[in-house]
Amino acid sequence: MVKVNCPTCQTQVEWIAENKCKPFCSDRCRLIDLGEWASESRVIKGESLKQEMTAQIDEFSEDLPAADEPFFRH
Ligand SMILES: [Zn+2]
Structure with a gap:
């Protein structure tokens, strides 16, 4: 186990x-x-922040040559 x-x-x-x-x-x-434990409003704020961050990452990803980036290798 x-x-x-x-x-x-x-x-x-x-x-x-x-x-x-x-x-x-x-x-x-x-x-x-x-860090989303303090209050319900904190949770909602965290959710919208997460969406903003995801949107920024999506924007950023478009500038990357996806397949040849070492970052994407495992
Ligand atoms: Zn625990």
């Missing part, structure tokens, strides 16, 4: 498919790590 430590509270978490929050021990710890 693979176990990881929850990044937020260091509780040992079993790395199983049933754990939808992994590597966090709970949804609460996941939200704390994302």
Whole structure:
């Protein structure tokens, strides 16, 4: 059984498919790590910020020669 430590509270978490929050021990710890725990308005603000960032990344990606960039190699 693979176990990881929850990044937020260091509780040992079993790395199983049933754990939808992994590597966090709970949804609460996941939200704390994302910094979206303080209030509902904070969550909404975080969502719109995420969309803005995604839009910026999309814009940025268009300038990159996708296939030949070392960044995309694994
Ligand atoms: Zn935790």
